Amino acid sequence: MARGAWLLERLLVQGTATAVEDIEGRWRRIRLEGVGGLDWEPGQHVRVQVGELSLRAARDMLRTYTVWDYDGDALELRVFEHGEGPGARWARELEVGAQVMFRAPEGGFTVRQGAAGHVFVGEETASVAFGAMMRSLNGRARAIVEVSDPADRLPIGGDVQWIDRGTESAYDSKRLVEAVAALEGLTPGTVVYLAGEAKTCQSVKRHLLHDRNWPRRDIVVKPFWTPGRRGMD
Numbered sequence: 001m002a003r004g005a006w007l008l009e010r011l012l013v014q015g016t017a018t019a020v021e022d023i024e025g026r027w028r029r030i031r032l033e034g035v036g037g038l039d040w041e042p043g044q045h046v047r048v049q050v051g052e053l054s055l056r057a058a059r060d061m062l063r064t065y066t067v068w069d070y071d072g073d074a075l076e077l078r079v080f081e082h083g084e085g086p087g088a089r090w091a092r093e094l095e096v097g098a099q100v101m102f103r104a105p106e107g108g109f110t111v112r113q114g115a116a117g118h119v120f121v122g123e124e125t126a127s128v129a130f131g132a133m134m135r136s137l138n139g140r141a142r143a144i145v146e147v148s149d150p151a152d153r154l155p156i157g158g159d160v161q162w163i164d165r166g167t168e169s170a171y172d173s174k175r176l177v178e179a180v181a182a183l184e185g186l187t188p189g190t191v192v193y194l195a196g197e198a199k200t201c202q203s204v205k206r207h208l209l210h211d212r213n214w215p216r217r218d219i220v221v222k223p224f225w226t227p228g229r230r231g232m233d
């Protein structure tokens with residue numbers, strides 16, 4: 001094994017896939033067990049090894065998925081079926097019993113403790129993070145989530161406004177900007193979390209800053225993917 005690959009392997013955690021199944025809509029549930037002792041904050045993600053361990057093919061080696069839940073020994077992921085990328089293929093082909101390598105949970109897209117309120121805005125992929133974060137807030141939060149099909153609504157709980165986009169693209173969603181523009185009763189000090197398709201995140205952020213004069217410090221943004229880009233982190 002090349003020295004680089006050996007080093008990478010040292011940095012990864014190993015879990016066993018004990019459940020791999022299609023659940024609602026286009027979602028695939030993946031449960032990885034035997035991964036005790038990890039630090040995890042709701043909203044954080046793992047970078048999963050979905051391709052061969054090689055520095056030369058680094059771009060297709062790791063893909064990022066939010067931790068839907070972690071109970072101290074097992075970690076749950078929700079992967080959205082969307083095409084032929086290495087991540088989508090990995091989720092489709094993974095079998096129970098397989099060993100899965102990933103980097104320990106990381107990332108700063110987490111709940112801002114002490115905020116006056118919390119509003120989450122994004123599409124399907126973002127709803128994994130929103131579910132974990134909203135659970136930790138015991139429902140003291142609102143979300144606006146766009147999905148292509150009502151069957152793709154993850155059980156994220158709390159006060160959720162679902163927006164159906166049908167067969168239209170998730171890219172630069174005008175529907176999400178309009179839904180945020182129509183939001184009433186936002187208390188000053190409320191934090192707005194934007195995640196999912198990158199151009200939509202930008203458009204909603206621009207609306208908040210320029211049309212609503214929402215303070216920049218109260219907007220948290222994490223783009224997850226955008227058409228044409230591979231393996232955003």
Ligand SMILES: Cc1cc2nc3c(=O)[nH]c(=O)nc-3n(C[C@H](O)[C@H](O)[C@H](O)COP(=O)(O)OP(=O)(O)OC[C@H]3O[C@@H](n4cnc5c(N)ncnc54)[C@H](O)[C@@H]3O)c2cc1C
Nearest residue numbers: 065066079080085086087088128224225227228229230231
């Ligand atoms: C912090 C973070 C957390 C994330 N959490 C999750 C999660 O919990 N669940 C989840 O399913 N995804 C999640 N994502 C998104 C996921 O990492 C991307 O969708 C990733 O691109 C998938 O890799 P891939 O190999 O399938 O496709 P890639 O090879 O990376 O991309 C190939 C092409 O597929 C298209 N594409 C990529 N993603 C999507 C999509 N979601 N819908 C439609 N078209 C797409 C784009 O055109 C892209 O150019 C997260 C991303 C980040 C950065």
